[in-house]
Amino acid sequence: MLRARPGPARDRWLSDYRTLIGDQPAPLRMPPAIGDERLLGGLDLSATLTAGRPVHLPGLLEMAAGRGLILPMAERATAGLAARIGAAWDGPWPGYLIGLDEGASTEEAPPAALMDRMAFRPMLDGIAMAALAPSAFTPEEVTAARARLPDVTVPPDVVDALIATAAALGIPSLRAPLLAVRAARAATALSESDTAGEIEARLATQLVLAWRARQMPEQVEEDTPDDRAQDDPPPPDPDTPPQDSPETDTETPTEADIPPDLLLEAARAVLPPDLLAKLLAGNSRATSQGSTGAGEESVSLRRGRPLASRPGRLGGEARLDLIATLRAAAPWQPLRRRQTGKAGLLIRPDDFRIRRFRRTKESALIFVVDASGSSAMARLAEAKGAVELMLADAYKRREQVGLIAFRGDGAEVILPLTKSLVQAKRRLGGLPGGGGTPLASGLLMGAEMALSARRAGLTPFLAVLTDGRANIGRDGQPGRPQAMEDATAAARALRATGIPAVLIDTANRPQRSAESLSAEMGARYVALPRAGAQELSALVQNVSKDSAP
Template identity: 45%
Template sequence: MAPEQDDPAGAWDDALRAAALFAADPHGLGGIVLRAGAGPVRDVWLDHLRSRLAGPVRRMPPGIADDRLIGGLDLPATLRAGRPVIQRGLLAEADGGVVLVPMAERLERGTVARLAGALDTGTLALERDGLAARLPARFGLVLLDEGQEDESVAEALADRLALRIDLTSVSLRAATSPRGDEAGRQGGPATERPSGQPVDDPVATLCAVADAFGVASLRAPLLALRIARLIAREAGRAEPDEADLIEAARLVLAPRATRLPAPPPGEAEAADQPPEPQPSQEAQRALDDAAERDEAPAQRPDETVLDAVRAALPKDLLARLLAAGPPLRSGAAGRMGASSASPLTGRPVGSRPGDPRRGRLDLIATLRAAAPWQRLRRAEGDARRVVVAPEDFRIRRLKRRSETTTIFCVDASGSAALERLAEAKGAVELLLAEAYVRRDRIALVAFRGTGAETVLPPTRSLVRAKRVLAGLPGGGGTPLAAGLDAAATLALGVRRAGGSPVIVLLTDGRANVARSGLGGRALAGEEALAAARLLRAQALPTLVIDTGARPDGARRLAEAAQARYCPLPHADAGSVSAAVRAATA
């Protein structure tokens, strides 16, 4: 989360300040997550950063292969020399400089792991193509986050970068105004100021502030401390003062906040409760003696630092926290479903030893595997030939994206059926409007009376969905177990076809019809919990939206299915679709 300030010029000044601090120590600070779309504002900021950097700047192409990223065998030189020759990769070339990563929100997990490892150690382990070497790779990262609301940079990588800035609200006029140019030349708005109050323990203060705002990462306060010391060193001070800690906490901790800090102990109670009677002198002395024997109370962060960080929090922090939660799809799913291996079709993601008759031959990888052995193999043959042995053959590893199918399982029973169906219809139509871009499909299972049926098979057709939804009836009992069974059957079929299913259940959790069609809340409830446990056993991602007037009726069901639980007693189509998007992001 990045601060979204009301003053675009202030956000631009903070971005320039972040660039100046990062340029002073790229590897030590790890890097910057820059959220901004491609455009002139981002280009102006990148030009400003390049003007302050002393080392090389390398741009990492999207979908970069391992041999270009970390290096490998220089095939032409190896064939000429008859011995292995190392070719340095992009990360080794960027040693002492910065790597720009466009579309960072779509990085593959393997690429994320390699970047994180190089940031941690400052070196690059090259162990491939018969080579073994360690190359220096001390660089900083600038991750260009160009994603939509449901896309974000991998947290394993973003956590290692000190700074996060957001330029989405900054206009070109603010970026090119004389005030912005002056701030850029001076390095930011906080380079000239009087010294603040000294701080006894800056490490404890930053850790307490991080804890108050729910920042669980241990790297965050350490990176904030590094920035505070960098600011102090620029001002000629040996140790950071209070103002240095405030600026560091604003830049590092505020964008990572996951909660609002609790009020000081006793403040909230004092506002609502009458004053307690004062103890007697003897009782007071006993309390004082007990307090002296007890341990010191937990440290509370400096209120000045706390208030400064609170002022820099995103304006929509509460809304984001309400939509926060573990994703239903895997981290590799992205916007187009999970990746699945494919023997003949898909995007190349490397190579492996194999039989070219059972896959697609990777000629370059095969020659790389054969090149180190040519001096031995040519001893008995023509020196102009490249001798390839069967163990040298490499075939391509291919992956293709699978579609994500969102299966709505809707309770269409009872007096509130029309309202629930209206919510589901609106949510389906809103999500289908994005289906073409997301390459997703939508399905609808309705349960009422004594059974359940699939009223809308997986589709992207908005016209077909509206036609089917318009004639969907409601009323009757609540055969919840039958609805879960039908949704599970449909989800397993989607999975067998290579897709990624997600079940979204809209219900109040009050089942009253068993699988046999007989009434009875006790038996129907037990069967519904058993069906939910079956979803968990089959590892089907599930979101339970509790539509009851008094939420909590479906919580046991969500726990049994190990599903994400979302109480929405007054849900409309917009809130349901927003919850689904947040859960499946």
């Protein structure tokens, strides 16, 4: 999965790749919004009618059997597409996939189901053309290495070390170490050796394991034994910050000639320096993308992304899918001609196929919660309760819910937009509270999440819970006047985006500052001190429905 926007660096990488695979067939390019028919194959209508027998038109996954596929705009791929590709991967298509992730931010990433199957994730963004070194290998060397592959052994201690390293990095999926073992084997073949050793293990760790890291390796020793894994969802432990994944492995690695520290050191060397910060923010990309594009989408007869046509009646909003209708009618023609004695094309109501479209009508409810001061814990608990209540029956509502908290010197995403109750429970375990009130940062982060939701085709709605009394500015510096000015500016910026919002005043007595801020935001103002989770979720749902366009 290549993280790279289109540009010379990416083109260069791809062309180098094509050179390196030598006489192997070049990978096929997959259109980003591919339909099932093109992907999985179907009936070739014209050939079928000409030949008088069914002619199968192979889908892209069949055509690519044994060879590579290139998936551009992988960050836009739906969970459905990822699942179809995954199924073919396990089955008839033992080729490889090069994904091109063109995401603009870390929030935009390919579906997790796809990422789990990927071995490598080279980052090409921000790399200058001149910095791209020419390949260290020639196509002939690659071909020779491929021939050598079956004779390469990866000694058990190397395998064990890779598995222990994956566990220490907090990677739950077992595909990761398996891919690492394969990578080590291929690297060994390329280095004209027949037994994998330390160098290959380090390389595999850096290329396959490091980018999946969910925890810093140092944390392993500090973790306490954990038997909560039996329960699902794991009961959040108020003492544990949410980034502590319950999959954490606490076994000491088995003896191996390669000290596990060595591989951890190798991983650490290539981990991005801000990983720890991201992990602390509970923002591990590995789990945050699960719900993108999944599940509840409304099927529309008029607009949206095209879906397979279905049998149906004409009339009302329905539009005829002429090609599909002809296709449905085609096989019956000889029968009907014989029955009716008529010539020409005979179409019956049974044949009608109706166009359908998938339209994302989902709304994105984003809570922005003031977690500063003394009442922070209570407010956060209410917001959390409301989030879980909303997600509990997300299957019938069309909603995604996210949660942002601000306190101290900034704002953080506690729960990225999701509709999974499991995920929410996992992340909302222990919520930090207290400190100053960086209201502006909270509003801006809320706006950012709302805008990215809108780009993803959702209808965002913000619910801000605060008393409106900012005392930390955008730059994280204390000072009430500056902080209020920043908050007002942020509120105006929010209004300019046109994102509907409600401001829930959580102070004991309604605050003038909160009311004027909501006016600046163009938001509804509701004074609701000590709202329970139930009232909160009901209120937000009602208000967001009213303000839907």
